[in-house]
Amino acid sequence: MSDPQVAAPQEEREAVVTRIAVDRSAEWVVTIYWASALFWLCFATLAGLISSIKLHSPDFLGGVEWLTFGRVRPVHWDSAVYGFAGTAASGTLLWLQARLCQTKLPFPNLLIAGGVVYNLGVLLGVIGVLRGQSTGVEALEMPLYAVPLLVIPYVFIVIANFRMFFTRRSTHTYVSQWYLMAVTIWFPILILAAEACTNLGAVDGVSQAIANWWYGHNVVGLFATPTGIAAAYYLIPKVIGKPVHSYHLSLLGFWSNAIFYNWAGTHHLTGGPLPAWTITVGVVGSMMMFIPVVTIGINHHMTMLGSFHLLKTSPTLRFAVMGSMVYTLASFQGSLESLRSHQEITHFTHYTIGHVHFGMYGFFAPLMFAMMYYAMPRLTGNEWSSARLIRIHFWCTFFGMLLYTTAMCWAGIQQGRMMNDPKIPFLEIVAFTKPYLWLRTLAGLILVSGTIAFLINFVRIVSFHKIRFATPTLFNTDRDWNELMRKEKELS
């Protein structure tokens, strides 16, 4: 085989060297963020499993006050959202932005220090909740002393993000960059406003509940979702080597998402003591979300059309396509769920729990996994050590989520119908849901198996476990180090 990099024309060689220099600059920072993401994923899953088991076997760990349901369930949420989603999304943001701007990742030491402080903040918050210091505000349970440790490191990420954008060498702002820039503007506003209106007590009563659910809904939609979509818009075209089907639609999707998502939060309070119009606003906002969801769904499907056979051969694509498809399904489900007629049955049932997990573990997490599968070999210069472990990870994620969502949504619908019938005693309904709660624990165990497979692969790739055969994922085994060093200097 001839050496294509030597034979390649100058522009191609230049492009390779730029790409590698950018990836190299992000290596440690992004690896640290993603390693913490994996740690928190394991932690959150463990807390989730304990909560799940407690629902069908209430005596489980019943004697340990730290692990009572009221503490361990918020810890599950907090470690999943702030721990896993926060660090996974930040790592994704930093790497993707560096690549799309074609600049080196700035302030690596500051970002690493920020990552350490952020992890410490989540740890402190989680321990606080386990000790019984929860604020009692759903989604913002962490005690106030932990919050600055989450916000300040995020400021570093915002600064790095803007720095990359303003020193970019690329001439065009790609659609993923729109989403990433928006996240760094939205999230700080979101968390500051929500903390001010709830835990800091700027408003109280019903207004506080509105602020609480405005946040609870938006932390998913204006933080996790845009990062996931940004990843999908980069990975799917890049892996299959085909531009996005309609770039027009992708931008329409971004702007309509930006306009409508923010309004949807109050549908969580249907039936609550709120003015009816506030809930109607939430329902209308949710229905309008069909516009961005349809544009994104059509776009990803049409881009993939004719390339579905690549799902067999690309780990990144499998996770990215699973994430994108679930995005469409979960968003449709979510919009319909906001309707009052729908909520008559499903509100306050397991259906909602099924939906939340479908979104977070069926859409967001697979896209983050896809990002890691694509980027880690490029960041570390090593290849994933086992294709089999990747397959195990994928199928466990797929079937785990399938079981989780169907069991919970089906149980929720039945539970809701039974609760609407006053003739059925409440305990009978509880007994009815029990087998489904067991199924949920089983689904959790399947997901854990997948996570363990991923963890083994991840530890190996980070600890420089080299494999022998040449693989096309890397494209960079004959690095010209002198040229690379020159490029690195030039970029900084």
Add this chain to the structure above:
Amino acid sequence: MFFVFVFIWSFAILAGATTVWILAWAIRNGEFRDLRAGARSIFSEDEPVGRVTDYFPGEGPTGARS
């Protein structure tokens, strides 16, 4: 309560104004002018349109660059 209103409204107006400003910037800057080129901006000379860039480890087509 007065300060809360000032806080919320100034925040909302600031956020709204920023959005409009960014949209105006993007239009002025020609971000929406050539959408075909925009969609292709993630490809480069060494990873051009048409090249698949991800395989399971060790399972890529033989003869591909390594």
